[in-house]
Amino acid sequence: MQINIFRIFLLGLLLTVNLNGFAITGEENPTSEDEKFDPKEMIMHHVKDAHGFHLWDWKGHAVSLPLPIILLTDNGITTFMSSAFHHDDNGKVVVEKNGEKFVKYHEKIYQLNEGATAVEFDEEHHPVNASKPLNFSITRNVFMMWVSVAVLLLIFVSAARRYKKSENYVPKGIASFVEPLVVFVRDEIAKPMIGEHKYKRYMPYLLTIFFFIWINNIFGLIPIVNGANLSGNIAFTMTLAIFTFIITTISGNKNYWKHIFWMPGVPVPMKIFLMPIEIIGMFTKPISLMIRLFANITAGHIIILALMSLIFIFKTVAVAPVSVAFSLFITIIEIVVTAIQAYIFTILSALYFGMATEEEHH
Numbered sequence: 001m002q003i004n005i006f007r008i009f010l011l012g013l014l015l016t017v018n019l020n021g022f023a024i025t026g027e028e029n030p031t032s033e034d035e036k037f038d039p040k041e042m043i044m045h046h047v048k049d050a051h052g053f054h055l056w057d058w059k060g061h062a063v064s065l066p067l068p069i070i071l072l073t074d075n076g077i078t079t080f081m082s083s084a085f086h087h088d089d090n091g092k093v094v095v096e097k098n099g100e101k102f103v104k105y106h107e108k109i110y111q112l113n114e115g116a117t118a119v120e121f122d123e124e125h126h127p128v129n130a131s132k133p134l135n136f137s138i139t140r141n142v143f144m145m146w147v148s149v150a151v152l153l154l155i156f157v158s159a160a161r162r163y164k165k166s167e168n169y170v171p172k173g174i175a176s177f178v179e180p181l182v183v184f185v186r187d188e189i190a191k192p193m194i195g196e197h198k199y200k201r202y203m204p205y206l207l208t209i210f211f212f213i214w215i216n217n218i219f220g221l222i223p224i225v226n227g228a229n230l231s232g233n234i235a236f237t238m239t240l241a242i243f244t245f246i247i248t249t250i251s252g253n254k255n256y257w258k259h260i261f262w263m264p265g266v267p268v269p270m271k272i273f274l275m276p277i278e279i280i281g282m283f284t285k286p287i288s289l290m291i292r293l294f295a296n297i298t299a300g301h302i303i304i305l306a307l308m309s310l311i312f313i314f315k316t317v318a319v320a321p322v323s324v325a326f327s328l329f330i331t332i333i334e335i336v337v338t339a340i341q342a343y344i345f346t347i348l349s350a351l352y353f354g355m356a357t358e359e360e361h362h
Contacts, residue, residue: 039309045089047229047301050107050140051082062087067143072134073100073111082137091119091127102133109135141236144228148215155211185210185346193350194357202353205247209240210346217297217338221331231341232298234290241286244349248356249282255360285352289345296341300334 053065066083075098084095091105094112101112103119110119110130120129155174162175171179185207190199216230230236258264260278263271307327310319 037309037312039306039313042309043302043305045107046305047232047298048107049229049233051085051104051109051137052087053140053143053228054087067138067140069109070136070138071102071109071111072136075100078102078133091121094118103127103130108132109137140228141230141233144216144219144230145236148212148219148230151215152208152211181211182207189343189347189350193347194354198357199350202247202350205243206346206350209243209349210342213240213293213345214339214342217341220297220301221334221338229298229301231293232301234294237290237294240293240345241290244289244352245283245286247349248285248352251353252356253359255358256356258360285348289348293341293345296337300330300337304330304334 051069052067055063055065057063064083064087066081069080069082069084071078078097078100080095080097085093085104089104089106091103091110093103094117095102101116103110103112105119105127109132110127111133112119113129113131116129119127122128155178158173159171159175159178162171162173163169166172166175186199186203189210190203190206193199194202213231216236220229220231260282261275263274263278266274304327307323307330310323311317
């Protein structure tokens with residue numbers, strides 16, 4: 001029985017890797033057999049955000065889930081579905097709405113200047129007869145962020161109802177899964193980093209970012225949603241880091257600010273020397289949070305895609321077993337990394353809160 005379960009698990013992981021590679025290569029649609037495969041373009045096309053979900057190709061046609069495009073131009077708000085571009089990402093398809101013309105080039109939407117019928121590019125492939133409107137579109141990452149919020153609400157509301165119905169608050173069902181994780185964040189992160197008497201006020205935030213990052217990291221490994229790489233988006237990690245920075249700054253007590261602007265216990269010249277370093281350190285902490293999460297999640301996606309690209313670079317099936325085997329190994333590691341990165345972001349945030357609220361020792 002154990003062998004059968006292991007085989008099923010192994011088959012599922014192999015299917016995940018193969019589906020990921022299938023969905024990725026299907027987005028490129030080479031026009032001829034002689035066209036050179038560009039792994040860099042394919043990888044960057046996959047890890048960045050998009051205006052729709054490319055699911056698979058069927059008989060030469062892409063099957064996808066379009067998302068709404070919302071643009072603010074000089075004539076007001078213009079809306080339409082991303083399917084209007086017919087999966088074109090090279091600026092060839094012109095969409096006309098409200099007397100305005102739009103093209104999509106490398107997942108960026110441009111508005112053609114008056115009188116232009118097609119987008120033109122300079123030597124560096126920058127559009128010369130088009131401008132960028134303000135883009136408030138629901139992209140793939142935004143959509144999956146909303147889905148993750150809905151999943152979080154479903155999990156915790158269901159757990160709360162289970163507790164309410166149970167006798168003596170004994171966890172049952174989904175609550176039995178949530179409680180050990182909540183206790184882990186409380187006992188292994190909040191209390192040691194912040195302290196027994198001050199950790200409670202920070203628990204809602206710590207629990208939110210832990211589960212929020214973890215769930216979005218997991219979504220990034222699901223091929224059916226084309227690997228929506230939310231945690232690999234620098235804007236997403238920057239926003240979370242800014243929240244940590246704001247809470248740390250607001251929570252800072254007299255002792256915290258004294259250590260930044262006038263370090264106690266050292267000579268005056270050293271105080272003056274350390275002050276700019278400590279001020280810079282205030283901002284490097286959230287920057288390190290932002291880059292660490294972004295880089296680790298993105299790196300995993302890039303490695304898997306690079307390994308799968310070897311099949312198309314060498315143009316032989318003989319490379320497939322090696323590529324799939326190593327991709328499977330990295331995928332297993334990525335499953336563990338999804339939780340590790342959520343833990344690291346949470347524990348470092350708690351550490352900064354603890355440093356900001358630490359009382360002076362005599």
